[in-house]
Amino acid sequence: MRSAFHQQLEDLTEGVAQMCQLAGTAMQHATHALLEADLTAAESVISDHELIKDRAATAERDAFVLLALQAPVASDLRAVLGALKNVADADRMAVLARHIAEITRRRHPAHALPGDVHGHFTEMGRLAVDIGTATRKVVRSGDPESAAQLARDDDALDALHRHLFTVVMAPDWSHSVASAVDVTLLSRYYERFADHAVEIGRRVIYQATGELPVTELRH
Amino acid sequence: MRSAFHQQLEDLTEGVAQMCQLAGTAMQHATHALLEADLTAAESVISDHELIKDRAATAERDAFVLLALQAPVASDLRAVLGALKNVADADRMAVLARHIAEITRRRHPAHALPGDVHGHFTEMGRLAVDIGTATRKVVRSGDPESAAQLARDDDALDALHRHLFTVVMAPDWSHSVASAVDVTLLSRYYERFADHAVEIGRRVIYQATGELPVTELRH
Numbered sequence: 001m002r003s004a005f006h007q008q009l010e011d012l013t014e015g016v017a018q019m020c021q022l023a024g025t026a027m028q029h030a031t032h033a034l035l036e037a038d039l040t041a042a043e044s045v046i047s048d049h050e051l052i053k054d055r056a057a058t059a060e061r062d063a064f065v066l067l068a069l070q071a072p073v074a075s076d077l078r079a080v081l082g083a084l085k086n087v088a089d090a091d092r093m094a095v096l097a098r099h100i101a102e103i104t105r106r107r108h109p110a111h112a113l114p115g116d117v118h119g120h121f122t123e124m125g126r127l128a129v130d131i132g133t134a135t136r137k138v139v140r141s142g143d144p145e146s147a148a149q150l151a152r153d154d155d156a157l158d159a160l161h162r163h164l165f166t167v168v169m170a171p172d173w174s175h176s177v178a179s180a181v182d183v184t185l186l187s188r189y190y191e192r193f194a195d196h197a198v199e200i201g202r203r204v205i206y207q208a209t210g211e212l213p214v215t216e217l218r219h
Numbered sequence: 220m221r222s223a224f225h226q227q228l229e230d231l232t233e234g235v236a237q238m239c240q241l242a243g244t245a246m247q248h249a250t251h252a253l254l255e256a257d258l259t260a261a262e263s264v265i266s267d268h269e270l271i272k273d274r275a276a277t278a279e280r281d282a283f284v285l286l287a288l289q290a291p292v293a294s295d296l297r298a299v300l301g302a303l304k305n306v307a308d309a310d311r312m313a314v315l316a317r318h319i320a321e322i323t324r325r326r327h328p329a330h331a332l333p334g335d336v337h338g339h340f341t342e343m344g345r346l347a348v349d350i351g352t353a354t355r356k357v358v359r360s361g362d363p364e365s366a367a368q369l370a371r372d373d374d375a376l377d378a379l380h381r382h383l384f385t386v387v388m389a390p391d392w393s394h395s396v397a398s399a400v401d402v403t404l405l406s407r408y409y410e411r412f413a414d415h416a417v418e419i420g421r422r423v424i425y426q427a428t429g430e431l432p433v434t435e436l437r438h
Contacts, residue, residue, distance in 0.1 A: 064296065071290035077283065084300070088307070169397040178388040180396045181403045188404065 005070045012066065012083045015059040017139040019090035020200065022052050024132015026097035027193060031125025033104045034186070035118060037111045045101035052094040059087045075207075082203045086139065089196040093132070096189040096196075103182060112182045114175040120164055124190040127157045135197045144208040150201035151213065154194040161191040224289045231285065231302045234278040236358040238309035239419065241271050243351015245316035246412060250344025252323045253405070254337060256330045264320035271313040278306045294426075301422045305358065308415040312351070315408040315415075322401060331401045333394040339383055343409040346376045354416045363427040369420035370432065373413040380410040 026045050033041035063084050066072070072080055103112050113121055131153050138147045164187045167173070168180045205213050245264050252260035282303050285291070291299055322331050332340055350372050357366045383406045386392070387399045424432050 064300065067286065067300075068292045068296055073287040077287055081283065081286075081303070084303075085307070088304070165400065168400055169395075173396050176388075177392050177396055177399045180399055181384065181387055184400045184403050185407070188407075 005066070005072060005076065008062065008066050008070070009076070009079055009083070012059060012062050012080070013139060015055060015062065016083055016086045016090060016200075017136045019052060019055050019059070019087065020093070020132055020135040020139055020197070022048075022055065023090055023093035023097060023193075024129050024136070026052070026094050027100075027125065027128040027132055027190075030097040030100040030104070031121065031128070033101055034112060034121060035125070037104065037108055039105060039108045042101040042104040042108070046098055046105070049094055049098045052091060056087050056091040060084065063087075079207060082207055086200050086203060089199050090135075093193050093196045096193045099189050100186060103186060107182070112179075112186065114179050114183075117164065117167065117183055120160055120167070121186065121190075124157060124160050124187070127153060127160070128190050128193050131157070131194050131197045135200055138201055138204050142204055142208055144205040147201035147204040147208075148213060150194075151198050154198045157191060157194040161187050224285070224291060224295065227281065227285050227289070228295070228298055228302070231278060231281050231299070232358060232361075234274060234281065235302055235305045235309060235419075236355045238271060238274050238278070238306065239312070239351055239354040239358055239416070241267075241274065242309055242312035242316060242412075243348050243355070245271070245313050246319075246344065246347040246351055246409075249316040249319040249323070250340065250347070252320055253331060254340060254344070256323065256327055258324060258327045261320040261323040261327070265317055265324070268313055268317045271310060275306050275310040279303065282306075298426060301426055305419045305422060308418050309354075312412050312415045315412045318408050319405060322405060326401070331398075331405065333398050333402075336383065336386060336402055339379055339386070340405065340409075343376060343379050343406070346372060346379070347409050347412050350376070350413050350416045354419055357420055357423050361423055361427055363424040366420035366423040366427075367432060370417050373417045376410060376413040380406050 026048060029041050029048075030045045032038060033045060063080055066080055067077075070076075106112075131150065134146065134150060134153065138150060164183060168183050173180065202213055205211070245267060248260050248267075249264045251257060252264060282299050285299055286296075289295075325331075350369065353365065353369060353372065357369060383402060387402050392399065421432055424430070
């Protein structure tokens with residue numbers, strides 16, 4: 001019975017890991033679509049989100065069956081409940097990638113971004129994709145050290161997010177207010193993407209050590 | 220044993236209902252702080268969020284104990300897992316109210332809002348507070364009809380959110396880009412607040428009828 005439980009928990013964990021990877025891939029394609037005003041890429045991010053939602057539904061069902069049939073307690077129960085929260089965070093990461101694709105589609109054939117913030121968003125996209133991959137690895141390995149690294153990756157993305165505010169709000173911002181609004185929301189989507197990854201990392205740390213990291217979610 | 224379970228589930232549900240009310244109250248104070256540039260009110264929203272976080276932690280602990288000791292199955296298990304998700308949504312609602320207070324504090328002694336959008340935010344605040352109260356009632360009663368009403372309240376808030384975009388992006392927007400950025404984020408916080416209430420409503424409907432409403436979360 002115990003061993004069946006651990007096999008099922010492993011499957012559930014692997015499902016979460018794959019969702020994190022899919023969210024990272026969605027972010028990669030969404031960033032490409034945004035930077036190139038590529039409508040086809042934007043639309044594929046939007047339609048591919050259905051696949052990620054299916055994964056989330058499957059993982060939730062697996063967790064439900066596991067709880068109903070195995071009635072785990074203590075750390076086993078904590079692991080299943082943590083996995084369920086991770087599913088919600090990974091799904092939300094994918095929703096944020098979809099939001100970026102939706103803004104891209106709404107502005108097409110125009111570019112949503114003025115050329116002079118391309119560099120910032122290229123870097124935010126790169127960081128978000130790396131965070132997606134790192135989150136997949138952290139979920140699989142359960143390693144608290146790598147999980148703590150996610151908060152540091154998030155700091156880099158946060159710094160870019162804050163910097164973009166100063167760019168948009170500077171007196172020499174030469175683009176439209178509409179553009180500033182798009183940049184604000186897009187930047188927030190990248191920032192929130194990383195926040196959810198940090199939440200997953202915090203759960204991995206808690207699972208491994210029984211303690212929550214001191215840093216507190218601020219967003 | 221069954222009856223102990225149902226008493227505990229009722230306590231858990233009541234905890235969620237109270238969190239929804241607290242989030243609504245936080246939104247009321249945050250909106251007042253925003254409209255009046257009232258620093259004291261803003262700071263009390265920020266510090267009161269600790270109380271809501273404590274409530275969330277207590278509710279999560281209660282759910283954990285309930286699952287571990289009672290090992291519920293079928294609809295009882297679904298109810299506990301649904302309550303856990305509701306806790307996360309209600310907490311997030313309170314975080315969004317805190318974000319509004321934080322922007323108010325950051326801009327103080329200046330007003331974060333230009334005078335000509337005061338009316339919009341007064342109305343968004345009113346709707347959000349009503350949604351908080353309605354969500355508390357829906358959680359307590361478990362009534363699917365009132366739960367479905369939450370999606371309609373959300374539509375009203377969504378419409379205001381979309382309208383604000385047209386105001387901010389209109390060629391005759393006479394305020395700074397910084398102001399447009401604040402309005403964009405603030406409006407998004409109200410909109411997301413209502414989204415989380417709708418999610419709670421969807422779970423109440425699912426719990427009562429076994430079916431998910433057709434409307435799909437778009438945000």
